[in-house]
Amino acid sequence: MTLSDTLDQAKWTFSTRRVDRARVAATDTNFAAAKPGDLILAHVDKLGQHQRVQLPSGRPSLIFPGDAVVMACGARYAPDQFEGIAEIDPAGADLLAGGGCIGRMVARNSRIKPATRLVPAGRLLDGGGRAVNLSQFALSPRPAAPRPPVIGILGTSMNSGKTLATARLVLGLRRAGFRVGAIKATGTGAFGDFNEYSDSGAQYVGDFTDAGMVTTYLEPLDRIKAATETLIAEAGHRGCDIVVMEVADGLLQRETAAIIADPWFAGLISGLVFACGDAVAAAGGVSHLSRLGLVPDALTGLVSCSPMASAEAQAATGLTVLTKEDLSDPAEATGFALRAGLGRREAA
Amino acid sequence: MSARIIRPAAVSDAPPLVVLHGISRNAGTLARLFASEAERTGRTIIVPHFSSEKWPNFQRPSKAARPDLALLALLDLVAAEYPDISGPVDIFGHSGGAQLAHRLAMLYPHRVAALHLAAAGWYCLPDDRMPYPFGLAPGKDAFSAKMLRQNNTALRDFLHIPTWVYVGTEDVMRDDALRKTPSLDAGQGLHRRARAHTYVDVLNAAASSAGISPRACLIELTGCDHDVVRAITQNNLAVRVLEARGPRI
Numbered sequence: 001m002t003l004s005d006t007l008d009q010a011k012w013t014f015s016t017r018r019v020d021r022a023r024v025a026a027t028d029t030n031f032a033a034a035k036p037g038d039l040i041l042a043h044v045d046k047l048g049q050h051q052r053v054q055l056p057s058g059r060p061s062l063i064f065p066g067d068a069v070v071m072a073c074g075a076r077y078a079p080d081q082f083e084g085i086a087e088i089d090p091a092g093a094d095l096l097a098g099g100g101c102i103g104r105m106v107a108r109n110s111r112i113k114p115a116t117r118l119v120p121a122g123r124l125l126d127g128g129g130r131a132v133n134l135s136q137f138a139l140s141p142r143p144a145a146p147r148p149p150v151i152g153i154l155g156t157s158m159n160s161g162k163t164l165a166t167a168r169l170v171l172g173l174r175r176a177g178f179r180v181g182a183i184k185a186t187g188t189g190a191f192g193d194f195n196e197y198s199d200s201g202a203q204y205v206g207d208f209t210d211a212g213m214v215t216t217y218l219e220p221l222d223r224i225k226a227a228t229e230t231l232i233a234e235a236g237h238r239g240c241d242i243v244v245m246e247v248a249d250g251l252l253q254r255e256t257a258a259i260i261a262d263p264w265f266a267g268l269i270s271g272l273v274f275a276c277g278d279a280v281a282a283a284g285g286v287s288h289l290s291r292l293g294l295v296p297d298a299l300t301g302l303v304s305c306s307p308m309a310s311a312e313a314q315a316a317t318g319l320t321v322l323t324k325e326d327l328s329d330p331a332e333a334t335g336f337a338l339r340a341g342l343g344r345r346e347a348a
Numbered sequence: 349m350s351a352r353i354i355r356p357a358a359v360s361d362a363p364p365l366v367v368l369h370g371i372s373r374n375a376g377t378l379a380r381l382f383a384s385e386a387e388r389t390g391r392t393i394i395v396p397h398f399s400s401e402k403w404p405n406f407q408r409p410s411k412a413a414r415p416d417l418a419l420l421a422l423l424d425l426v427a428a429e430y431p432d433i434s435g436p437v438d439i440f441g442h443s444g445g446a447q448l449a450h451r452l453a454m455l456y457p458h459r460v461a462a463l464h465l466a467a468a469g470w471y472c473l474p475d476d477r478m479p480y481p482f483g484l485a486p487g488k489d490a491f492s493a494k495m496l497r498q499n500n501t502a503l504r505d506f507l508h509i510p511t512w513v514y515v516g517t518e519d520v521m522r523d524d525a526l527r528k529t530p531s532l533d534a535g536q537g538l539h540r541r542a543r544a545h546t547y548v549d550v551l552n553a554a555a556s557s558a559g560i561s562p563r564a565c566l567i568e569l570t571g572c573d574h575d576v577v578r579a580i581t582q583n584n585l586a587v588r589v590l591e592a593r594g595p596r597i
Contacts, residue, residue: 175417175421175424176420176456176458176459177420177423177424177456177458177459320497326494330416330417330420330455330456331409331416331455331456331495331498332494332498334455334456334458334498334501334502335497335498335501335502337458338457338458338501338502338504338505339501342458343457343458343505
C-alpha cells in the first residue's frame with residue numbers, strides 16, 4: 001500500500017481539519033524530533049479511555065485495533081482525564097484527546113481508564129522533508145480592523161459550566177439580533193465545544209487549532225495571546241458584532257492563570273461571566289478575580305441549578321446568578337452587548 | 349403569532365414599520381389602513397397578529413407570556429426573507445400594542461429606530477417613581493426583578509430613541525379596558541390623555557437627567573377618542589406615523 005493509500009484510508013482527526021493533505025509527501029520515524037503540532041500517523045494498539053476519535057466532519061468515529069489515525073503531537077491538561085506532554089515514544093504513544101492529540105500521558109485521573117495506546121507509524125513530511133505542522137495551516141493574522149467587543153467566560157474548573165454558558169450567551173445574543181462569534185481561547189482541540197457554539201447560532205466559531213495549536217497547554221503565553229487576537233480579528237472580518245470567548249479550565253490552571261493575570265486580558269474583554277460549581281467556589285473565585293482587577297458581570301454554571309446555592313453565591317459576592325435560560329434570553333443577553341458598547345446611540 | 353408583510357413595489361431605504369394592534373386584535377383592519385401608506389412611502393409594513401387563543405396576554409413580557417420573543421423571531425424571519433430590511437425597525441402600536449411597543453424598545457433599543465405610541469392605557473415610566481411594571485422602581489417578584497435589571501441596563505440606549513406619543517383629545521373616558529388603580533391614577537393620570545402627557549414629560553425628563561437630548565414628542569389628535577380607525581381615517585394617523593421625522597441615529 002502506498003503512503004497516499006494509507007493516508008486516504010486513515011482517520012484524520014478533528015485537530016487536523018485545516019491541513020491541506022496534498023502537502024504530505026513522505027513520512028519519517030524521527031519521533032524524537034516531533035514538536036507540538038506535528039502530524040503523526042499512528043495505528044491503534046489497545047483501546048482504553050478513548051474508543052472513538054473525532055473526525056473533521058464533526059462526527060465521532062469508532063476506532064479499532066489496527067486502525068490508522070492521523071493526529072497532532074501535543075500536550076494535554078485535563079484534570080478529569082489526563083495530563084500529557086508532546087513526546088512520541090516510538091515504542092508506543094497515548095491518545096491524549098479524541099479530537100486528535102497524541103503524546104505521552106504523565107498523569108491520569110483515577111476514575112478513568114488508561115489512555116488508548118497507539119503505535120506511531122510515521123511523522124508526516126512535506127515535499128521538502130519538513131515536518132507538516134498545524135501551524136502551517138493557521139489563520140493569518142489580520143491587519144488591524146474594528147475589533148468586536150469580547151465577553152469572556154471563565155470558570156472555577158473543568159466542567160464548571162463554561163461551555164454551556166458560552167453557548168447559551170451566544171444563543172441569547174443571536175436571538176437579540178447580534179451576529180456572534182464564539183471562540184475557545186485555550187484547551188485541547190475537540191469538536192464538542194466547537195459544535196455546541198455552532199449549534200447555538202454562532203456566525204463564526206474558532207479555537208486555538210485555527211491559530212495553529214492542537215493544545216495551548218505548555219505553549220508560551222505570547223503565542224496564546226497572539227492566537228486569541230487572530231481569532232477575534234477573524235470574527236470581526238467575518239462580520240461578527242460581538243464575540244463570546246471561553247477560556248478553558250479553572251482560574252488556577254497554568255495558562256488560564258497567566259492569561260487572566262496579564263493586563264492584556266482586562267483590556268481585551270468588555271464583559272465577564274464566571275461559571276462556578278457552588279457558592280464557596282463562587283466566593284473564592286470572585287475574590288481571586290478581584291485581586292487581578294477583574295469583576296464578573298454575572299455568575300453562572302452548576303451553582304445556578306440550585307436556587308439555594310444561587311442565593312448563597314449572590315449573598316457572598318453581590319453578583320447576579322444567571323441560569324442557562326437567563327443567558328439564552330435575548331433580553332438578558334442584550335445587556336451584555338449594550339454594556340460592551342454595542343447599540344449605543346450617539347450621545348446628545 | 350401570524351403576521352402580514354406588506355411589501356411596496358418600490359422599496360425605500362427607510363426602516364420597515366411594525367404595526368402592533370391593541371386588545372381588539374384588529375390586525376387585518378390595521379393592515380388595510382396602512383397598506384396604501386406602504387405603497388406611497390416605499391416602506392415595508394409588518395402587521396403581527398396575536399390571537400386571543402394563543403396570546404391571551406401580549407401587551408408586555410410577563411411570566412405568562414413573552415411576546416417580545418415572538419416579535420424578535422418574526423423580525424429575524426422577515427430579515428431572512430428580505431435582507432434589505434435587516435436593521436432596526438420603526439414600531440407603531442395602538443393601545444395595548446403601544447404598551448408592547450415601548451416595552452420592547454426598553455429591552456431591545458438596538459432593534460428600534462423610532463417609536464410611535466398611540467393611546468396606551470398606561471406605561472412603564474423610565475424612572476423610579478413607580479414599581480415595575482409601572483416604572484423602574486423594584487417590583488415585588490423575581491420576574492419583575494429580572495425585567496427591572498434588564499430595563500435599567502438598556503435604559504440609556506432606550507432614551508435615545510425618537511418617540512412620538514399620540515393621543516386623542518377626547519380619549520378621556522375611564523372605560524372598562526382602562527386599568528384603574530389608585531396608585532396608577534396618581535402616578536400616571538386618570539385617563540389615556542393624561543397618561544400620555546405624563547409619559548412624555550417623564551421620558552424627556554429622564555433623557556435630560558441622563559444628559560441626552562429629549563426625543564419624545566406628544567401629538568394630540570383633535571376630536572379623536574380611543575378609536576384607532578377614526579384616528580387613521582379622520583386624523584391621518586397612519587400618514588403622520590410614516591412621515592414623522594426626527595433625529596434618527
